[in-house]
Amino acid sequence: ILNVEQSPQSLHVQEGDSTNFTCSFPSSNFYALHWYRWETAKSPEALFVMTLNGDEKKKGRISATLNTKEGYSYLYIKGSQPEDSATYLCASLNYGGATNKLIFGTGTLLAVQP
Amino acid sequence: NAGVTQTPKFQVLKTGQSMTLQCAQDMNHEYMSWYRQDPGMGLRLIHYSVGAGITDQGEVPNGYNVSRSTTEDFPLRLLSAAPSQTSVYFCASSYPKGPQHFGDGTRLSIL
Numbered sequence: 576i577l578n579v580e581q582s583p584q585s586l587h588v589q590e591g592d593s594t595n596f597t598c599s600f601p602s603s604n605f606y607a608l609h610w611y612r613w614e615t616a617k618s619p620e621a622l623f624v625m626t627l628n629g630d631e632k633k634k635g636r637i638s639a640t641l642n643t644k645e646g647y648s649y650l651y652i653k654g655s656q657p658e659d660s661a662t663y664l665c666a667s668l669n670y671g672g673a674t675n676k677l678i679f680g681t682g683t684l685l686a687v688q689p
Numbered sequence: 690n691a692g693v694t695q696t697p698k699f700q701v702l703k704t705g706q707s708m709t710l711q712c713a714q715d716m717n718h719e720y721m722s723w724y725r726q727d728p729g730m731g732l733r734l735i736h737y738s739v740g741a742g743i744t745d746q747g748e749v750p751n752g753y754n755v756s757r758s759t760t761e762d763f764p765l766r767l768l769s770a771a772p773s774q775t776s777v778y779f780c781a782s783s784y785p786k787g788p789q790h791f792g793d794g795t796r797l798s799i800l
Binding site: 606607609611617618619620621624626664666668676677678679680681682 | 722724729730731732733734737745747748779786787788789790791792793794
């Protein structure tokens with residue numbers, strides 16, 4: 576079973592702070608890295624899917640980078656707002672045998688205080 | 690466009706009972722998956738399917754069965770419920786290698 580790890584487990588910041596989280600994943604047989612935003616009492620929503628080494632993606636104040644050679648991705652939030660409070664999940668899609676499995680990390684819980 | 694629909698939203702079972710969690714999607718996605726969410730464990734893959742008639746095991750398949758007779762439906766069956774299967778279950782669908790679209794979840798309690 577592949578191991579996808581996220582750090583930190585939780586993060587408390589003040590409104591206006593910029594922050595970042597880390598996702599590490601197996602670099603062998605790598606195909607894609609996903610980021611999701613998961614608000615309490617809702618279902619996860621996709622932020623980014625990245626496949627190429629050096630990929631950078633941006634959606635508003637949120638951006639992500641990908642390093643497939645060393646097996647890590649960073650998610651950045653610029654000027655955090657209370658509505659950014661959520662759990663941020665990453666998931667790695669690696670080739671394995673005849674089919675592929677998307678394996679999730681345990682997430683980083685972000686709390687943004689006004 | 691309904692997206693991914695899961696039923697029921699809540700269910701309480703007694704140990705040893707069987708039940709089926711339903712999942713349907715109307716986006717013509719080839720891939721469908723079942724996950725369970727437990728505190729501190731994130732989302733763990735139970736079973737998944739890459740197309741009608743094809744299923745495979747995920748990280749935690751024991752105690753669960755699936756089938757995929759149509760593109761739209763991917764039911765998850767608990768043959769003999771155990772307290773360890775108390776969890777929140779999410780179904781998801783996607784195009785190959787695309788982002789997952791999740792249902793609203795089913796909260797299952799086994800007494």
